[in-house]
Structures are given as structure tokens and as C-alpha cells.
Amino acid sequence: MTFSIKFIHTADIHLGSMLNIYDEKLKDNENIFKNAVYEAFERIVDYALEFKIDFLLISGDLYDRDAKSIKANSFFNLQCNRLLKANINVYIIAGNHDPFVGKREIFKLPDNVFVCDSEQCSEFQIKDKSLNIIARVYGNSYRGKADSRKLYNSYNPPEDSVFNIAMLHTELNPNNFNYVPCTLENLKAKEKISYWALGHIHKCKILNRSKPIIAYSGIPQGRDIGEEGVGGCLLVEVDEANKTFIKFLPTASIAWEKVYININENSNAEPKNLTELIELIEHKAQNILYKIEDIPCELSSESDLNNCLKGYAVRWIIEGRGHIKTIFEEGEDNLEEIIKESLNSKLMNYSPVIYTDSIDVRIEKEMPNIEEFRNSNNIIKEIEELCDEISKDGSLKEEISATFGQVWEKNYDLENTNDLKMQLDEESFKEILRKARELIIYRLMEES
Structure with a gap:
């Protein structure tokens, strides 16, 4: 098939940042984690050259912070000079x-790099060899660390058959005035736009598959456990009839994973001590090595998602019910840290490496005859029914979470969390509810 336009859409690269891993014992594997963000962008440039794209789009947060890193700026220029030699803008x-991008650069930007204006919408024309306009790129940069303007209103292409691309860095939240407030419907209403290249959300999403296509490319390299999976960018190809084909290109060296382990999975091999628990986790780690990573948004890919991976950063979530719970309750040492060190001493020698970032122990107390007690006690049934209702009813969640006190931060801004408070997300709420349920049932069993 012949394509008239071919480009890569990326965003949220965050050059100058590193993975949120602070472990002095990484030793030989330190560079894998330290350079992951840079390697992700280098892979994007590699793809651009491999697929001979026409241009590269970066929809915000190329750099991580206002205090620019000299290393990051130098690295970016070096990679863009590779694209310059191939005539890729x-x-x-x-x-x-x-x-600050484009306003106070440490090094002069290469001639193929164009930064959109922060005061008005910028327009760039893409022409074919006959100098016919085949595409336009529109974009408006942030004025500062927050921008409350409805920037999408200024993206107004003329009436013609040209493929129009709009770059926007937004949360798609009409009530958050920090990050260009708008809705999905606002963008859909811009009928002259063919493709919305969005940034800010760190997860790959295709929000609208018909014109206008609306897509988040996601973060190329996740930096913490909240950014799970293999990061990448989007290869967008447009045929002569302006039909669009999108493919996912993996770029991450490190994939963050949450792995759930139930100690009751095999009743004949339930761990009774830390040694057996560590052995169980090590056994589960083998599954990661043979795991085939999923391509997001049901897209196809031109590359094996596992090929670029050098390692995994894992949070092990240990669930179930058993006597081993008492070991964690009575132990004076930080047992989670002991387990972590033991796992890393072995799993970091795997290829790809498996780094244990954290251990989340959710094991409940052993309760003999709990099923018999549950079936014969109406109070337990009511408690479990109530917990199920709470987990599904938004208004009940709000009512209960309001009683948690000021130490918890609700409806918080992911980009601006309060370090003095704990963030109450969906997973935290479920864990609090689970622990409350466990405590009530245990106390009722003790009293009976």
C-alpha cells in the first residue's frame, strides 16, 4: 500500500528524569535504569529513520522540569541532528x-526543530515533492506550568481535503484549569481536524477511531509503578484517500509490573515461613520471563514488544490467608525489605533482569472454619454485602472516604501531589475496605 503521509506521534518523554528507583545495591545494572528514559527517545529516532517518516510530533513534556538538564538538551540536539540528515522535521x-522549550535553549536547536508559539496557534505546512500541501500541523504551547486557555478553539484549518493534525497537551478534563480544560466532545466537534495528537496522559489510548482520530501516545518509558506495561509511540500512516492506519512501536527498556500472588493457590504448597514465601515468588518470577507483552488499544505493531526490554521493575502483591500472617505481625525487622533484598540478589541476574521494587503484603489472618462461620452468621453476610455495595456505589465511597480525615488527599492532581498527605486512589480505598472487613470478621469470630 502506498502512503502519502507517515509520521510518529509521541509525548511525555521527560528527558532529564530517571526511573523512581533509588537502590545503592543495583551495582552492575545501574545504567539499565539510569539511561532508560534517554534510550526510549533514541529508539523513537531509530524508528523514524527505519520507517522513513515525514515528520515527528512531540505533544508536550519533552523535558521533565523547568531547570533544564544540560545532558538532556545536548542529547536531544544530537538525536535531532540524526533526523536532520534524513530531512525529517x-x-x-x-x-x-x-x-520554556524554545525560549531559553542551552544549545541552538537544529534547523529541523520547530517549537509552537505559546501566545497563538502555530501552523506548519507539509508539502510533497511537487510542493503541494499534503498535511498541516497545528499546535499551541503552554505559557507556564499551568494553562487554563481553551486552546483547541484556535485550531481552525481551511476547508479543503488536506490532512490536518492538531497537537494538544491536555488532561481532557473540563474542570481542571491547570491543563487546558476541554472534553472529548469539544475535540470531536472540530471536524476539519483529521488527527488529534494528544499528550499529558501517560497511557496509550485511542479515544476516537473515526475522523477526527483522537489519540494519546502514552509515555515512552514509564518511571514508576503507576505507569505499568511497555511504553511506546505511535506510527501513523495516511493513504491517498486520507484513511489512517495506526501502529504501536515499543520503546521502553524497563516495564513496570504489578504481580499478584495468592498463597492459597496450591493448598499443598502454602508457604509457612519466609523461605518458602521467597521460593514461591521466585517461581512466579519465571512466568515474567516468558510473558508476551500486550499491545495497547488492540493496535498492531511493527516490532516485538519484548525485543527492546532489558528488565522489569516489579511490585509483588501477596494475597491470601494463612499462618504466615503472624510472622509479619510479630517480626520486629522490616520483613518486606529482607524479602526484597533476597529476591534482588537472585532475580537481578536473570536476562532480562527482574528488579523487585516493592513487596505489598495483603495476607489475612488464618481463620479456621471461616466458611462454616460465614454461612451460619447473618452479620457476616451483611458485612460482605455492604462491602460489595460500597465498592460499586460512588456516592457511598464519597461518604465513607470523607470520614478518613485530613491525612488523606482526595481528588488530587497527579502532577502536583501533597507530600505531607497520602493519596486516596481506587486501589488504596479497596485495600482500606478489605482490611476493615478482615478486622471485623476476625473480631466476630474471636467473640463467638
């Missing part, structure tokens, strides 16, 4: 993390 909008 780079179009950038500044996001909330890097509103």
Missing part, C-alpha cells in the same frame, strides 16, 4: 513540565 508543543 520535528514539531513540538511545550507542556506543563517544559513551558
Whole structure:
């Protein structure tokens, strides 16, 4: 098939940042984690050259913070010079993390790099060899670390058959005035736009598959456990009839994973002590090595998602019910840290490496005859029914979470959390509810 336009859409690269892993014992594997963000962008440039794209779009947060890293700026220029030699232009909008882009560069930007204006919408024309306009790129950069303007209103292409691309860094939340408030319907209503290249959300999403296509490319390299899976970018190909084909290109060296382990999975091999628990986790780690990573959004890919992976950063979530719970309750040492060190001493020698970032122990107390007690006690049934209702009813969740006190931060801004408070997300709420349920049932059993 012949394509008239071919480009890569990426965003939220965050050059100058590193993975949120602070472990002095990484030793030989330190560079794998330290360089992961840079390697992700280098892979994007590799793909651009391999697929001979026409241009590269970066929809905000190229850099991580206002205090620019000399290393990051030098690295970016080096990679863009590779694209310059292949006549590939780079179009950038500044996001909330890097509103300074193009305003106070440490090094002169290469001639193929174009940064959108922060005061008005910029327009760039893409022409074929006959100098016919085949595409336009529109973009408006952030003025500062927050921007409350409805920037999408200024993206107004003329009436013609040209493929129009709009770059926007937004949360798609009409009530958050920090990150360009708008809705999905606002963008759909811009009928002259063919493709919305969005940034800010760190997860790959295709929100609208018909014109206008609306897509988040996601973060190329996740930096903490909240950014699970293999990060990448989007290869977008447009045929002569302006039909669009999107493929996912993996770029991450490190994949963050949450792995759930139930100690009751095999009743004949339930761990009775830390040694057996560590052996169980090590056994489960083998599954990670043979895991085939999923391509997001049911997209196809031109590359094996596992090929670029050098390692995994894992949070082990240990669930179930058993006597081993008492070991964690009575132990004076930080047992989770002991387990972590033991796992890393072995699993970090695997290829790809498996780094244990954290251990989340959710094991419940052993309760003999709990099923018999549950069936004969109406109070237990009511408690479990109530917990199920709470987990599904938004208004009940709000009512209960309001009683948690000021130490918890609700409806918080992911980009601006309060370090003095704990963030109450969906997973935290479920864990609090689970522990409360366990405690009530245990006390009732003790009293009976």
C-alpha cells in the first residue's frame, strides 16, 4: 500500500528524569535504569529513520522540569541532528513540565526543530515533492506550568481535503484549569481536524477511531509503578484517500509490573515461613520471563514488544490467608525489605533482569472454619454485602472516604501531589475496605 503521509506521534518523554528507583545495591545494572528514559527517545529516532517518516510530533513534556538538564538538551540536539540528515522535521508543543522549550535553549536547536508559539496557534505546512500541501500541523504551547486557555478553539484549518493534525497537551478534563480544560466532545466537534495528537496522559489510548482520530501516545518509558506495561509511540500512516492506519512501536527498556500472588493457590504448597514465601515468588518470577507483552488499544505493531526490554521493575502483591500472617505481625525487622533484598540478589541476574521494587503484603489472618462461620452468621453476610455495595456505589465511597480525615488527599492532581498527605486512589480505598472487613470478621469470630 502506498502512503502519502507517515509520521510518529509521541509525548511525555521527560528527558532529564530517571526511573523512581533509588537502590545503592543495583551495582552492575545501574545504567539499565539510569539511561532508560534517554534510550526510549533514541529508539523513537531509530524508528523514524527505519520507517522513513515525514515528520515527528512531540505533544508536550519533552523535558521533565523547568531547570533544564544540560545532558538532556545536548542529547536531544544530537538525536535531532540524526533526523536532520534524513530531512525529517520535528514539531513540538511545550507542556506543563517544559513551558520554556524554545525560549531559553542551552544549545541552538537544529534547523529541523520547530517549537509552537505559546501566545497563538502555530501552523506548519507539509508539502510533497511537487510542493503541494499534503498535511498541516497545528499546535499551541503552554505559557507556564499551568494553562487554563481553551486552546483547541484556535485550531481552525481551511476547508479543503488536506490532512490536518492538531497537537494538544491536555488532561481532557473540563474542570481542571491547570491543563487546558476541554472534553472529548469539544475535540470531536472540530471536524476539519483529521488527527488529534494528544499528550499529558501517560497511557496509550485511542479515544476516537473515526475522523477526527483522537489519540494519546502514552509515555515512552514509564518511571514508576503507576505507569505499568511497555511504553511506546505511535506510527501513523495516511493513504491517498486520507484513511489512517495506526501502529504501536515499543520503546521502553524497563516495564513496570504489578504481580499478584495468592498463597492459597496450591493448598499443598502454602508457604509457612519466609523461605518458602521467597521460593514461591521466585517461581512466579519465571512466568515474567516468558510473558508476551500486550499491545495497547488492540493496535498492531511493527516490532516485538519484548525485543527492546532489558528488565522489569516489579511490585509483588501477596494475597491470601494463612499462618504466615503472624510472622509479619510479630517480626520486629522490616520483613518486606529482607524479602526484597533476597529476591534482588537472585532475580537481578536473570536476562532480562527482574528488579523487585516493592513487596505489598495483603495476607489475612488464618481463620479456621471461616466458611462454616460465614454461612451460619447473618452479620457476616451483611458485612460482605455492604462491602460489595460500597465498592460499586460512588456516592457511598464519597461518604465513607470523607470520614478518613485530613491525612488523606482526595481528588488530587497527579502532577502536583501533597507530600505531607497520602493519596486516596481506587486501589488504596479497596485495600482500606478489605482490611476493615478482615478486622471485623476476625473480631466476630474471636467473640463467638
